[in-house]
Amino acid sequence: MQIALEEAESARQRGEVPVGAVIVSAKGDVLAQDGNRILELKDPSAHAELLAIRKACHKSDSERLPDCDLYVTLEPCTMCAGLISFARIRRLYFAAYDPKGGGIEQGAAFFVRSTCHHAPEVYGGIEEIRAGALLKDFFLKRRSEN
Amino acid sequence: MQIALEEAESARQRGEVPVGAVIVSAKGDVLAQDGNRILELKDPSAHAELLAIRKACHKSDSERLPDCDLYVTLEPCTMCAGLISFARIRRLYFAAYDPKGGGIEQGAAFFVRSTCHHAPEVYGGIEEIRAGALLKDFFLKRRSEN
Numbered sequence: 001m002q003i004a005l006e007e008a009e010s011a012r013q014r015g016e017v018p019v020g021a022v023i024v025s026a027k028g029d030v031l032a033q034d035g036n037r038i039l040e041l042k043d044p045s046a047h048a049e050l051l052a053i054r055k056a057c058h059k060s061d062s063e064r065l066p067d068c069d070l071y072v073t074l075e076p077c078t079m080c081a082g083l084i085s086f087a088r089i090r091r092l093y094f095a096a097y098d099p100k101g102g103g104i105e106q107g108a109a110f111f112v113r114s115t116c117h118h119a120p121e122v123y124g125g126i127e128e129i130r131a132g133a134l135l136k137d138f139f140l141k142r143r144s145e146n
Numbered sequence: 147m148q149i150a151l152e153e154a155e156s157a158r159q160r161g162e163v164p165v166g167a168v169i170v171s172a173k174g175d176v177l178a179q180d181g182n183r184i185l186e187l188k189d190p191s192a193h194a195e196l197l198a199i200r201k202a203c204h205k206s207d208s209e210r211l212p213d214c215d216l217y218v219t220l221e222p223c224t225m226c227a228g229l230i231s232f233a234r235i236r237r238l239y240f241a242a243y244d245p246k247g248g249g250i251e252q253g254a255a256f257f258v259r260s261t262c263h264h265a266p267e268v269y270g271g272i273e274e275i276r277a278g279a280l281l282k283d284f285f286l287k288r289r290s291e292n
Binding site for chain 1: 188190203225226228229233246256259260261
């Protein structure tokens with residue numbers, strides 16, 4: 001989660017919503033890491049999780065990551081929840097909960113739906129305070145600038 | 147939807163689940179079109195809708211497509227439903243309903259959740275029989291080969 005937080009901080013410095021993600025293999029190696037790049041790439045799918053999963057798949061030469069774990073600093077949205085399932089991620093560790101846009105514990109709650117054919121083990125709230133502070137600070141600054 | 151069906155047929159010929167998608171601008175121009183490329187790209191996010199939206203954003207030099215419509219041959223999944231919302235797609239036209247994996251009319255039903263901050267107008271069942279036949283034929287053949 002430390003690396004994911006560093007990626008979130010880098011995303012903040014690029015003007016993106018500060019979210020970072022890391023994919024770790026069964027052996028504990030970091031396969032991929034990235035932060036949000038929505039504005040930079042002009043791509044609404046460029047969430048940290050999606051970029052990290054795509055990189056890890058490319059590295060593994062497979063469209064599935066069945067023994068891999070995902071660490072991310074914010075509860076994944078509905079889009080990323082769908083992708084996490086398709087990629088067969090084994091365990092999901094996330095930091096801050098996202099009542100406004102989360103797709104795991106709220107809203108679409110995709111992993112408990114009958115249309116979800118693979119759900120990872122989920123551990124939320126890890127390093128929640130640090131990740132939440134990064135996000136709060138970002139949105140406070142953005143509001144004061146507008 | 148005709149072009150989307152042609153993209154679905156091309157996807158079938160590549161060995162992919164036959165789904166095609168097209169993004170049309172407010173003026174009626176085709177901005178982007180693509181079919182599933184999950185196996186080809188070894189990318190679990192490479193659904194027809196996601197690839198078409200990314201291409202259209204790239205072409206428009208924007209991470210949002212507020213005046214654009216999406217035509218797709220299958221009810222979008224939860225992942226694509228999330229992306230359609232983020233991209234601010236105006237209208238979604240889809241062909242076959244997907245009781246097993248759809249994220250619009252079933253399962254996550256993302257557009258009616260409080261965590262969804264933009265929902266397009268939705269029109270389902272257009273050219274449903276043709277799109278459904280393509281999919282049924284594909285899965286029947288795949289099962290008979292295994």
